[in-house]
Amino acid sequence: MSETTPALADRAAALDAADELGKLRERFTLPDGVVYLDGNSLGALPASVPGRLADVVAREWGELLIRSWDESGWWTAPERIGDRIAPLVGAAPGRVVVGDSTSVNLFKALVAAARLVPAGEGRDELLVDAATFPTDGYIAESAARMTGLRVVPVEPGALRAALGPRTAVALVNHVDYKSGRLHDLPGLTAAAHAAGALVVWDLCHSAGALPVGLDEHAVDLAVGCTYKYLNGGPGAPAYLYVNERHQADFDTPLPGWNSHAEPFAMTPGYVPAEGAVRGRVGTPDILSMLALEAALDVWDGVSVEAVRAKSLALTDFFLECVAAYVPAGAVEPVTPAAHAERGSQVSLRTENAAQVMRELIARGVIGDFRSPDVLRFGFTPLYVGFADAERAARTLGHIYE
Amino acid sequence: MSETTPALADRAAALDAADELGKLRERFTLPDGVVYLDGNSLGALPASVPGRLADVVAREWGELLIRSWDESGWWTAPERIGDRIAPLVGAAPGRVVVGDSTSVNLFKALVAAARLVPAGEGRDELLVDAATFPTDGYIAESAARMTGLRVVPVEPGALRAALGPRTAVALVNHVDYKSGRLHDLPGLTAAAHAAGALVVWDLCHSAGALPVGLDEHAVDLAVGCTYKYLNGGPGAPAYLYVNERHQADFDTPLPGWNSHAEPFAMTPGYVPAEGAVRGRVGTPDILSMLALEAALDVWDGVSVEAVRAKSLALTDFFLECVAAYVPAGAVEPVTPAAHAERGSQVSLRTENAAQVMRELIARGVIGDFRSPDVLRFGFTPLYVGFADAERAARTLGHIYE
Numbered sequence: 001m002s003e004t005t006p007a008l009a010d011r012a013a014a015l016d017a018a019d020e021l022g023k024l025r026e027r028f029t030l031p032d033g034v035v036y037l038d039g040n041s042l043g044a045l046p047a048s049v050p051g052r053l054a055d056v057v058a059r060e061w062g063e064l065l066i067r068s069w070d071e072s073g074w075w076t077a078p079e080r081i082g083d084r085i086a087p088l089v090g091a092a093p094g095r096v097v098v099g100d101s102t103s104v105n106l107f108k109a110l111v112a113a114a115r116l117v118p119a120g121e122g123r124d125e126l127l128v129d130a131a132t133f134p135t136d137g138y139i140a141e142s143a144a145r146m147t148g149l150r151v152v153p154v155e156p157g158a159l160r161a162a163l164g165p166r167t168a169v170a171l172v173n174h175v176d177y178k179s180g181r182l183h184d185l186p187g188l189t190a191a192a193h194a195a196g197a198l199v200v201w202d203l204c205h206s207a208g209a210l211p212v213g214l215d216e217h218a219v220d221l222a223v224g225c226t227y228k229y230l231n232g233g234p235g236a237p238a239y240l241y242v243n244e245r246h247q248a249d250f251d252t253p254l255p256g257w258n259s260h261a262e263p264f265a266m267t268p269g270y271v272p273a274e275g276a277v278r279g280r281v282g283t284p285d286i287l288s289m290l291a292l293e294a295a296l297d298v299w300d301g302v303s304v305e306a307v308r309a310k311s312l313a314l315t316d317f318f319l320e321c322v323a324a325y326v327p328a329g330a331v332e333p334v335t336p337a338a339h340a341e342r343g344s345q346v347s348l349r350t351e352n353a354a355q356v357m358r359e360l361i362a363r364g365v366i367g368d369f370r371s372p373d374v375l376r377f378g379f380t381p382l383y384v385g386f387a388d389a390e391r392a393a394r395t396l397g398h399i400y401e
Numbered sequence: 402m403s404e405t406t407p408a409l410a411d412r413a414a415a416l417d418a419a420d421e422l423g424k425l426r427e428r429f430t431l432p433d434g435v436v437y438l439d440g441n442s443l444g445a446l447p448a449s450v451p452g453r454l455a456d457v458v459a460r461e462w463g464e465l466l467i468r469s470w471d472e473s474g475w476w477t478a479p480e481r482i483g484d485r486i487a488p489l490v491g492a493a494p495g496r497v498v499v500g501d502s503t504s505v506n507l508f509k510a511l512v513a514a515a516r517l518v519p520a521g522e523g524r525d526e527l528l529v530d531a532a533t534f535p536t537d538g539y540i541a542e543s544a545a546r547m548t549g550l551r552v553v554p555v556e557p558g559a560l561r562a563a564l565g566p567r568t569a570v571a572l573v574n575h576v577d578y579k580s581g582r583l584h585d586l587p588g589l590t591a592a593a594h595a596a597g598a599l600v601v602w603d604l605c606h607s608a609g610a611l612p613v614g615l616d617e618h619a620v621d622l623a624v625g626c627t628y629k630y631l632n633g634g635p636g637a638p639a640y641l642y643v644n645e646r647h648q649a650d651f652d653t654p655l656p657g658w659n660s661h662a663e664p665f666a667m668t669p670g671y672v673p674a675e676g677a678v679r680g681r682v683g684t685p686d687i688l689s690m691l692a693l694e695a696a697l698d699v700w701d702g703v704s705v706e707a708v709r710a711k712s713l714a715l716t717d718f719f720l721e722c723v724a725a726y727v728p729a730g731a732v733e734p735v736t737p738a739a740h741a742e743r744g745s746q747v748s749l750r751t752e753n754a755a756q757v758m759r760e761l762i763a764r765g766v767i768g769d770f771r772s773p774d775v776l777r778f779g780f781t782p783l784y785v786g787f788a789d790a791e792r793a794a795r796t797l798g799h800i801y802e
Contacts, residue, residue, distance in 0.1 A: 029463045038467045045463035053458060053688070054451065061635055062430045062446035066439045066767065074635055101683025103657030104505055130669070135658035135683060138671040142654050146547045153669070178667075227684070234462055234475055234687035255543050256504030257536035266579075266772060268531070268554070270539040282502025282536060283628070286635035287454070288686040366467065371667060 008321055008390050015386035021310050025383045027298040035388040037367045040205060040345050040378025043231030052294035077289050078280050084296045085239055088304055090213035095241055097276040099284045102204060102238040103135045105223040108279060109240060110143035111253040113169040113198045113221055116246055123168035125152045133177045136202055140171055156183055163195035170197055175205035175343030178370050180335035182343045186217045209344035210308040214241055229380055232292035240279040247275055256281035298382060310381035311344040318346055318389040325397030345378040359399050365392045409722055409791050416787035422711050426784045428699040436789040438768045441606060441746050441779025444632030453695035478690050479681050485697045486640055489705055491614035496642055498677040500685045503605060503639040504536045506624040509680060511544035512654040514570040514599045514622055517647055524569035526553045534578045537603055541572055557584055564596035571598055576606035576744030579771050581736035583744045587618045610745035611709040615642050630781055633693035641680040648676055657682035699783060711782035712745040719747055719790040726798030746779040760800050766793045
């Protein structure tokens with residue numbers, strides 16, 4: 001198969017030369033010689049972060065001390081950064097708030113959703129995507145237990161058929177973490193609404209890689225992390241989206257003082273703030289949060305639509321290179337070929353997947369292994385190019401030779 | 402009153418010269434010319450933090466990327482840092498875990514406590530310290546609502562009398578955030594146990610300032626923040642303590658994948674890990690967490706008992722200076738005079754408190770104002786000296802002249 005190498009390498013070079021997003025790689029600090037295809041697990045370091053974080057620590061914390069809660073804008077960071085993320089997921093200002101982990105936000109969203117369901121309609125089912133990232137299922141069980149619902153696991157393909165008069169809430173992953181399958185957010189949201197149910201979307205593997213359109217598609221509630229395609233850093237705070245029509249009735253199970261209408265009045269009775277702020281809980285972790293804010297600078301002047309176009313071109317090209325370089329039958333793509341069903345990753349099923357991934361990493365191609373038999377390659381269009389895709393596939397081919 | 406100035410200033414200098422903890426101030430970066438008495442709100446910047454955090458960002462995130470979850474010990478940070486905090490609160494290893502905000506940890510603790518109460522005993526009351534920091538009351542209401550309990554607000558002085566056969570759980574602040582009053586943790590814990598109830602202690606205003614003795618006094622559950630006397634940085638992650646005898650039955654309302662016995666098996670069924678790890682939820686915010694870890698270096702070789710002794714000497718001396726410098730009747734101490742009832746802060750009631758605090762801050766003495774009439778001065782023995790206390794009281798006196 002090596003005869004195809006020059007042709008594909010030349011194609012990659014030409015594609016990179018024509019790539020309008022190619023220059024964005026300069027906004028990141030990546031180690032030399034590495035092809036990083038694990039940005040769907042931990043995004044690369046934006047060049048804007050180290051300097052900003054050093055200033056937050058030395059000046060805002062060290063010199064201004066307590067005054068920074070006002071003077072450095074720490075107090076309003078959760079909603080300010082939420083408004084920075086909002087356009088990336090198709091939300092208007094005031095609908096996204098940042099803080100806590102995805103799991104904690106999912107608990108808020110699911111309990112609040114359960115409480116939005118009118119009593120007396122006999123809706124007692126919480127449908128959960130059976131292929132979901134496990135934490136979603138665990139948190140859904142807890143939310144169901146504490147609100148009187150019953151979790152019903154459903155294969156994503158069977159979700160439409162499972163919706164019915166007993167459905168209270170459906171929880172779906174926009175892109176499956178393992179297979180990379182993209183689910184039909186507009187269609188499933190509309191179907192859930194037609195059945196009288198609410199939908200909570202988990203955007204961890206889609207936000208920052210493709211258009212989401214939360215407002216446009218009337219999504220009820222959504223959560224997502226910021227350390228994958230949003231490059232916020234390890235364990236960076238997650239976010240919660242609350243559709244405007246639910247904000248006044250959003251009844252959180254975690255009514256910390258940061259979500260109070262007058263947090264500094266220190267009154268014994270809880271009065272929730274208006275808007276997405278109601279999703280706040282306790283004091284936000286400012287260092288992680290302001291690192292995330294700096295990381296979002298990489299999006300200046302970038303459209304999610306352009307990112308999506310490059311993402312599909314990259315994953316198409318990677319699949320083409322894999323077909324050319326890897327012996328027939330050695331790997332089987334798990335990620336759908338149809339663009340409408342593909343996120344921004346390619347998962348390949350293979351024997352000895354853990355060992356293959358170790359060898360790839362040893363050769364400078366970083367993806368990840370998902371038990372028991374999946375090689376997962378994430379394509380972040382902001383810093384991954386076509387030559388990276390070609391090299392990754394070629395390296396994989398060498399391992400099978 | 403100015404004739405006393407030389408005498409008190411001389412006493413302060415002598416006390417500082419004899420202070421064995423005085424040299425610890427070098428472990429912090431404090432702005433010149435400032436007396437910082439707000440470390441009970443946001444601790445000062447430890448000198449060890451900026452360099453460590455820069456390395457975490459540039460090398461561990463930027464170069465090692467995803468590998469740092471293993472190679473840099475990110476994954477085990479919550480329990481490793483918990484074990485660093487444990488001796489400061491009198492806990493053995495494996496009983497403290499770091500992560501999330503205090504409010505979120507309080508929700509875990511209260512729900513878990515409610516679930517530890519045997520059914521059928523008719524215990525339906527959650528007693529809550531009525532003077533509590535508001536978020537504790539709000540979260541208690543939510544935990545009660547979701548576990549079938551009823552919140553009963555109780556003045557701390559009346560807590561013993563309120564304990565009875567209907568008490569399921571009592572939530573108490575170890576040191577009141579506003580008055581600085583220290584509550585009797587050993588005595589109230591024993592009284593609650595004698596009444597068949599569990600106790601959850603909020604250590605936000607005590608940990609790092611005085612001995613707590615969680616294991617010794619058989620406390621059931623406790624939570625605390627790390628950004629006050631533990632100097633972890635703005636919004637640094639909080640911690641949760643679970644007594645060993647409750648760990649096997651600790652049933653969290655937030656069963657995120659990080660608390661799973663085999664988190665990377667990605668199995669659909671939740672099986673909780675053993676030990677304090679069970680209190681973990683989602684992916685920990687590594688930047689804030691590792692800043693906290695570096696901040697804890699200031700405790701190397703320091704005993705909490707020595708810190709407590711200096712704290713009492715500092716607050717005694719400050720009260721003496723206030724009595725000498727401030728016109729009689731202008732301020733009234735709210736913090737108890739008895740050492741057994743005093744935390745590490747002094748609260749003074751006065752007219753126009755907000756304005757007085759603004760003038761103090763303009764003169765380089767940073768405390769804080771608590772609505773409607775309290776000036777609050779926190780004394781962190783690791784970096785506050787007797788000359789600071791004297792200058793703060795003298796400056797306060799000048800404002801009233």
